[in-house]
Amino acid sequence: MEEEYIKLIFGLKLKQIRTEKNLSLFGLSKLSGLSKSYLNEIENGKKYPKPDKIALLSDKLEVPYDQMVSLRLDKNLAPIGELLQSKILKEIPLELFGIKESNLIDIVANAPTKVTAFISTIIEIAHHYSFSKESFFLAAVRSFQEANNNYFEDLEQQVLKFAKAYQVDLNRFLGSKVLEEILVEEYGYVINENELSKNEALGNLRSVFVPQTKTLLLANGIDEAQRTFIFAKEIAYNYLEITDRLHTFPWIKFQRFDQVLNNFYASYFAGALIIPKEDLSSQLENFFEKERFDATHFLQMLEGFNASPESFYQRLTNILPKSFNIKNLFFLRFTHKEGSEKFFLNKELHLTHHHSPRANETNEHYCRRWVSLKGLKEISKSGKDHEFGLQVSHYPSHGTTYLVLSSATKDPFRNNQYRSISIGLLINKQLERKVNFLGDKAIPWRDVGVTCERCGIIDCEVRQAPAIVLDKEAKNKKIEKIVEELNFRFQS
Known part of the structure; x- marks a missing residue:
């Protein structure tokens, strides 16, 4: 168990016991002879008392010593323990969202009952909708993208530095051969295009990277654009010095949040390299200046890059x-x-x-x-x-x-x-x-x-199901209106 987890669990239990006995921090201080500030730090998970202090609190609060030091939580605090023990807070770099872990711990410590109810709700929803850890991680990365308007200047600059260092002309159509040469010559890759096709179960995979031998296995069916993207993504992992990464494309399973985040960084780098910002x-800008939408122009723009x-x-x-x-x-x-x-x-x-x-x-x-x-x-x-x-x-x-x-x-x-x-x-x-x-x-x-089910468009020619959600809402509003009228009629 991590030291921080043990401190926080003890603090939560102490606060719960004190509250159940209707004691304020001041009251517990007078009862135990320990300072109010010291007790406050214990309850907030910042300090863990020595055995003699625990024995003192156990005696004054009339709670067995073993119960005080046990990491077992009652049902009211169990969801908090589940969250903390899952190490989710450790896996997700909270600083990405401008959050300090200490702030979350303070919130948990200061309002355990309310936080427990909230966490229990989240866990129940996750179980009800089979919300996996991978889904949670992906949702977190998506929120990170949205919070930054999906634009990352540091990665854009890394692409420019890479292009300059390896003399890649960003003003010209970027083919896979250029990137393959860099992977082989600079990073020691071996490209194998025969092995994946031998395994039918791997039919959906475009590539598999074997780090021990730096072998990149490619599927036979990939086109030039997919091939270029895979190579660009592998270059990103190497150039950005990312080691905690996924080894298949598309991904099969994430083990840690950093792998999800690094997968996004590598994909962003690849897109910025193949489709330069400028x-x-x-x-x-030229396309938007037209007074009529030109589909041919749009498709030419799309097809002008070596991208899907x-x-x-x-x-x-x-x-x-x-x-x-x-x-x-x-x-x-x-x-x-x-x-x-x-x-x-x-x-x-x-x-x-x-x-x-x-x-x-x-x-x-x-x-x-x-x-x-x-x-x-x-x-x-x-x-x-x-x-x-x-x-x-x-x-x-x-x-x-x-x-x-x-x-x-x-x-x-x-x-x-x-x-x-x-x-x-x-x-x-x-x-x-x-x-x-x-x-x-x-x-x-x-x-x-x-x-x-939620659409109010009348006589829709392609409707697949009745608007049952809207019908239910309308029925409930009608009931509410009737109840209001009855209350008005019989209030005096």
């Missing part, structure tokens, strides 16, 4: 907030199997907290009017490699409107599987100042909801 910012649509859209979430002050945006990735009516939201980022949806396990039906879902349906029928869609999505229930751009593509590693990537920009004064083509009448405009 180049993309300049192209976007997902990497390109992700990079937009870095550049738009920084270079254009467009911060009210969201990023979504859906997957879909041909012939199925199910759509799975498995990646999201919200730089504003107003937008829906957020990933949930309610098994509700996402709005089929979304351009991202429409694109998935179209590409599963057309057989094309890429379906691009554009739409102004208006949420009547929220009073918000978004310009949404979406790309649907085939999943190269799964038969009859497709994915769509979308970025939505909140239409407000800032977007109107930066984007001239917002007034283009050719852009489709649709009223949308979040899920069918």
Whole structure:
């Protein structure tokens, strides 16, 4: 057991016993002869008393010595012990969020009952929705991204330093050969492109890194853009001197929070290297100046970088907030199997907290009017490699409107599987100042909801389920109104 944990548990127990006996700190000080400040430090987990002091407190409080020093907590404090013993507070670098661990401990020590109730609620929700440690870590990183508008200047500068040191021209199309040469010559990598294909169970993996021999195993089916991203990410791990890392792409399991965070850092570095900030910012400025939306121009911009649509859209979430002050945006990735009516939201980022949806396990039906879902349906029928869609999505229930751009593509590693990537920009004064083509009448405009169960749009032609959540809310409001009327009639 860590010393800090033992101190805090003893302090929590002492405070609980003192409170149950209706003693103030002053009263316990008079009773025991120990100073009030000393007792306060014990209760706040800052000091652990010597055995003679524990024996004194045990005698004066009439509590067995063994009970005082036991690390076993009663049911009222058990959730706090579970949180502290899980080492979650140690695994997550709280300083990323401007939080000191000592502040959290003070909060726990000063309001144990309320904090226990809160923690119990979080644990119950996590168990109810099968919220894994990996999901918790990913949510923490996503919050970290959102708190920083998904832009990290230190990583942008590291990319510039790397490009200068290795004479990589950021003004030219970056191919995988350039990065492969650096991995092999500078970092001693061995590239193997035959082994992964021998194992059918590894069909979804793009790459596996074996650190002992610096061997990078690549899947046969990856295209040039995926290959370049994998190499760029491996360079990031080496150039940024990251050792606590994941060894598969995509990831299988996170063991520590640092691995999740480092995976994000490496991915960000790779995206910034393949899609340089200055180049993309300049192209976007020219694109936004047009009075009509030019789909051909947008696709040429996307295809001008050696990157997948997902990497390109992700990079937009870095550049738009920084270079254009467009911060009210969201990023979504859906997957879909041909012939199925199910759509799975498995990646999201919200730089504003107003937008829906957020990933949930309610098994509700996402709005089929979304351009991202429409694109998935179209590409599963057309057989094309890429379906691009554009739409102004208006949420009547929220009073918000978004310009949404979406790309649907085939999943190269799964038969009859497709994915769509979308970025939505909140239409407000800032977007109107930066984007001239917002007034283009050719852009489709649709009223949308979040899920069918929560949507009040009448006679929707693609509704998948009745609005049961809204119906329940309406029923409850009707009951409330009747009760209010009865109270008014019979109050005198």
